[in-house]
Amino acid sequence: MSYLYGDSTHSKLEVNYIEFLRDAVEFCVQVLLADQRITQGRTHIRALEHAAVAEAERLQKLQPLVAKAFEGTPLGALDSASARCAAAILRSSSELVRAEVVAMRNALDTEIAMHDAQASQERDGSVKALETLLIKHELPATTVDLHLVVTGGTRYACRARVKTGFGLEAVIDLDVPPNHFFDKVVRLDRLAERLDVLAPEMGGWLHKEVKRKPQHLEKLHVSELSIGGAGATLKLRTAADGTGTGFDVMFSHEAPSVRMLRQGTSDQQEASSEEAFDVDDGDARKLLAVHDKLVKAASELTAHRKRLVEAKIDGEPMRAHAKPTVLAERLIATMAPVVQEIAARSQSPDELVLRRLLSGDRREEIFMSKSELKAKLEPLVNGSRSLFDPLWIQALPPASPAKPPVPADKSATGASPHTQTIPFRPAATIAPTPTIRDATHAPVPPPLPAARPAAEPPATDLRRTLIGTTAQTVEPADSVSKTPVVMMEPPDLPREVAGTIEIAVAKAADPTHRS
Numbered sequence: 001m002s003y004l005y006g007d008s009t010h011s012k013l014e015v016n017y018i019e020f021l022r023d024a025v026e027f028c029v030q031v032l033l034a035d036q037r038i039t040q041g042r043t044h045i046r047a048l049e050h051a052a053v054a055e056a057e058r059l060q061k062l063q064p065l066v067a068k069a070f071e072g073t074p075l076g077a078l079d080s081a082s083a084r085c086a087a088a089i090l091r092s093s094s095e096l097v098r099a100e101v102v103a104m105r106n107a108l109d110t111e112i113a114m115h116d117a118q119a120s121q122e123r124d125g126s127v128k129a130l131e132t133l134l135i136k137h138e139l140p141a142t143t144v145d146l147h148l149v150v151t152g153g154t155r156y157a158c159r160a161r162v163k164t165g166f167g168l169e170a171v172i173d174l175d176v177p178p179n180h181f182f183d184k185v186v187r188l189d190r191l192a193e194r195l196d197v198l199a200p201e202m203g204g205w206l207h208k209e210v211k212r213k214p215q216h217l218e219k220l221h222v223s224e225l226s227i228g229g230a231g232a233t234l235k236l237r238t239a240a241d242g243t244g245t246g247f248d249v250m251f252s253h254e255a256p257s258v259r260m261l262r263q264g265t266s267d268q269q270e271a272s273s274e275e276a277f278d279v280d281d282g283d284a285r286k287l288l289a290v291h292d293k294l295v296k297a298a299s300e301l302t303a304h305r306k307r308l309v310e311a312k313i314d315g316e317p318m319r320a321h322a323k324p325t326v327l328a329e330r331l332i333a334t335m336a337p338v339v340q341e342i343a344a345r346s347q348s349p350d351e352l353v354l355r356r357l358l359s360g361d362r363r364e365e366i367f368m369s370k371s372e373l374k375a376k377l378e379p380l381v382n383g384s385r386s387l388f389d390p391l392w393i394q395a396l397p398p399a400s401p402a403k404p405p406v407p408a409d410k411s412a413t414g415a416s417p418h419t420q421t422i423p424f425r426p427a428a429t430i431a432p433t434p435t436i437r438d439a440t441h442a443p444v445p446p447p448l449p450a451a452r453p454a455a456e457p458p459a460t461d462l463r464r465t466l467i468g469t470t471a472q473t474v475e476p477a478d479s480v481s482k483t484p485v486v487m488m489e490p491p492d493l494p495r496e497v498a499g500t501i502e503i504a505v506a507k508a509a510d511p512t513h514r515s
Contacts, residue, residue, distance in 0.1 A: 004363070005345035006353030017338060018354055018368050020137045024335060025388070028328035029376050030129040032384040034122035035325045041115040052108050059097045059104075066093040123319045130318065130327075131308035134162065134170055140334050141165035145228040146174075146298050148182060150221075153241030156182045158301050159309070166330035171309040174301045181297040185240045189218040191290050197283040199247070199260060220246050227295055234294065237263075250276065251291050258284040329387055336390035343370075343394060 003013040067090055075082040133139075145161040158174040176182050188195055198212040223242035224235035231252040238244035248261040261276040279287065311318040313327050339352065346353040346367075353367045370392065377385045 002357070004355040004357065005342065006347050006351075006355065006365075006367075007345045008355060008363075009345060011341075011354075013338075013354070015138065016354070016356075016366060017342065018352055018366050021335060021339060021352070022368060022373070023133055023137060024331060025373050025376055025391075027129045027133045028332060028388075029380065031126045031328045032325055032380055032387070034126045035323075036381060036384060038119045038122050041118060045112055045115050048108055048111055052104050055104060056101050059100055063090075063094050063097050066090060120319075123324070126324055127308065127311055127318055130170070130311055134172060134308060135305040139164050139168070139331070140338075143229055144302060146226070146301070148225045148298060150185055150223045150240070150242045153185065153239075155184065158182070158298070160302055160305070166327075166334055167314045168327060169312045169315070173306045173309055175304040175306040176301060177304055180300070182301070186222040186294075187218075187240075188220055188222070188236065188290065191293050192218055192286065194218055195286060195290070197260070197287065198280055199262065200277055215247070217247070222294070225294060225298060227298060232291060232295065234291065235263075249287060249291075251288070256284075258287050325384075332387055332390060336393070339391050340393055349394070
């Protein structure tokens, strides 16, 4: 079942990663806490050892002090009561010092033994925490090899060998549920009613020679099945308990894809004289069809994990590993990129959200607050707590494709968006001021013809403003701006009107002129 991110985009996750994250963090916390308590115990033992050494030195100094107390004191004859009492005091002090040293060492040994027992329990607890995680979840970057073998001639024992990309190897017992295909010993006629394969066989009365003859494999039982990354091995025997003659069938991802090896009984020891042989293409297709059915049924057993048999870190048993916390560190580093991607695509910065498609119009949302995970880290010291910092790093959201820039409208004088351009308007030229005589004797100009109104532009492009000034509305070059750009143009006046305006300006500037 595939999952979606919190923003409903598709992901490559096939499991509920949020549930796995919760359990994985719980496992890491337990491993770190166990190592934390073991470290505290070691520190306590070292402190006790230093205290014991110092105390032993002080005890050894007591006996000379007692002997020195009798120096210069007359004790009389050797057989006198004073001499005997002094000798007894010296012997008693020596025995008392020796007894105290022995008692102190015994107490230290007891503390060390208690610490070792507690450390062993802590290691067992770490392995148990790993077992809980492995039984419930498939770790990231994991390969699983399966092995089934007949036990007691009635049922199969199944184990899975798990190997991760960060140094963990584990062996897990699998349970075969009732009514499963491997609930009882499998004979091949359950998979193929007839399965004839050509195999070399020695024959002939007068001249012994090897010829390929058909072998009826449908009557053989599956005594052992091993499935790994390189291929699979199927052991077929005549008896249900795995004894008798038969064949070993080797399947490989490389050519030749199927090979067989004849096996005799243990008494005859014929297997040593046999050699593996390649199977014909037609027979190989039959055996591959049987192989696919067996692998499919065996793969279903990986969901029925029962108990952890063995766990190794970098080839060393986890219980005896010098630093089992390295497993937690590597697991956190493996999960961090996925958690960061989930956080970047979640709608809330404080939550991790995944969605699962239930049907065509229904989705299920799975979420977990980051505060819930951080609360699990409270018992840890700061150094251990900082190992989880990569889980809280906020990854940058995926960059959306950049939109191409919208070209500006070249008809709008090439102006940039949000910029209003007004054409340059030269200053009006003022004619020389006429005298009163010139103004008096000047001929009266004929009446001015009526000015023709300028042609009215279309309503969509032009609009009339002020005294005959025409403004042109230009659409903005940027689609974001809603403000139109206004192009101002000088009014188009007739030449006669312009001359009249100049005379009026000249009269207004002459102080001797009276109206």
